Amino acid sequence: MTEMLESTKRTERLSVSKPRTRPLVTSLIMFGGIAALVLGIAISVSFGAADIYFTTVWEAIFSYNPELTQHQIIQEIRLPRILGGAMVGASFAVAGAIMQGMTRNPMADSGLLGLNAGAGFALALCFAFFPGMSFNLLILYSFLGAGAGAGLVFGISSLAKGGVTPVRLVLAGAAVSALLLALSEGVALYFRVGQDLAFWYAGGVSGTKWFQLKIMLPWVGGAIIGAMMLSRSITMLSLGEEVAVGLGQRTGLVKLAGTVIVLVLAGSAVAVVGSVGFIGLIIPHVTRFLVGVDYRSIIPCSAILGSLLVVFADLAARMVNAPVETPLGALIALIGVPFFLYLARKERREL
Structure with a gap:
């Protein structure tokens, strides 16, 4: 009898340590998504206020001539903007996936839980008190602001009777985000830095420069690599802390590392793109539906799908009401708000 119980426990542990995966779908998303991303970048570079032929795009990338206006548009305006959008989409999507996995909260997202608003408030203080600060320092202060927002x-949410729940987290996130946004606007008005913060309020990748990408790339690249290294541990946490501890995971250390990665990703993205929400809410759910519950598949696929979403949303932002540009955050919110309401209703039914 004892041997049968031990055998059953071993079988359960093996089934938990090897969560459901769909390797074929994962491979299709990885390779097909990368191909679609390359195609999307090529289309985005070609279309805009001034349409440019693919041959000109090719020449501008591989045989750049600074005397040609179209080459300048591609190299100095469109390419950094589109590549920045891809990095931002990957950052928000991976941050959302990690948050949902660690907290087991289906509504976890950097925008809903105060990280974006905290980073924006930190940027407002930097513009007001330290004008001319380097972009590298702005990113560091964005990390601190995102951490302060999440901490609040x-x-x-933990002060209420019964502790932290997904609904309480979202309600507290909405309240804290509104407070930090109001404080940011107050700082902008009092110190007359509203023009500097205008990009953050609207949310968008216009104005992204190569030097910003060079500073952002090591942070985002290192954070995504770190997320991949933590992916198995996050999978265990997503199945329950007791399960993770039973499988030998050091949950406190995993949560600390995951939190640092989320702050780096969210802070970097907000410093470049501003207040764009719902990417980290939508993409992890779609990815989980497609590839299963193993975060070794969810994290890289979320990065690719998040990049795709922002690249094509930015293209739509430029084309919907050309030549006037529609805010990127507004377009993504058209998808994100109904999706959030669906999740909130589903979560309420399960309480």
């Missing part, structure tokens, strides 16, 4: 949200 988790602190407030």
Whole structure:
């Protein structure tokens, strides 16, 4: 009898340590998504206020002539903008996937849980008190602001009787985000830095420069690599902390590392693109539906799908009402708000 119980436990542990995966779908998303991303970047570079032929795009990338206006448009305006959008989409999507996995909260997202608003408030203070600060330092202060915003949200939601729940986290996130946004606007008005913060309020990748990408790339690249290294541990956490501990995971260390990665990703993205929400909410759910619950597949696929979403949303932002540009955050919110309401209704039914 004892041997049968031990055999059953071993079988359960093996089934938990090897969560459901769909390797074929994962491979299709990885290779097909990368191909679609390359195609999307090529289309985005070609279309805009001034349409440019693919041959000209090719020449501008591989045989750049600074005397040609179209080559300048491609190299100095469109390419950094589109590549920045791809990096931002990957950052928000991976940050959302990690948050949902660690907290087991289906509504976890950097925008809903105060990280974006906290990073934006930090940027407002930097513009007001330290004008001319380097972009590298702006990113560091964005990390700190994102951490402060998340700390306030988790602190407030934990004060209620019964502890932290997904609904309380979202409510606290909405309250803290509104407060930090109001404070940011107050700072902008009092110190007359509203023009500097205008990009953050609207949300978008216009104005992204090569030097910003060079600073952002090591942070984002290192954070995504770190997320991949943590992916198995996050899978265990997503199945329950007791399960993770039983499988030998050091949950406290995993949560600390995951939190640092999320702050780096969200802070970097907000410093470049501003207030764009719902990417980290939508993409991890879609990815989980497609590839299963193993975060070794969810994290890389989320990065690719997040990049695709922002690249094509930015293209739509330029084309919907050309030559006037529609805010990127507004377009993504058209998808994100109904999706959030669906999740909130589903979560309410399960309470």
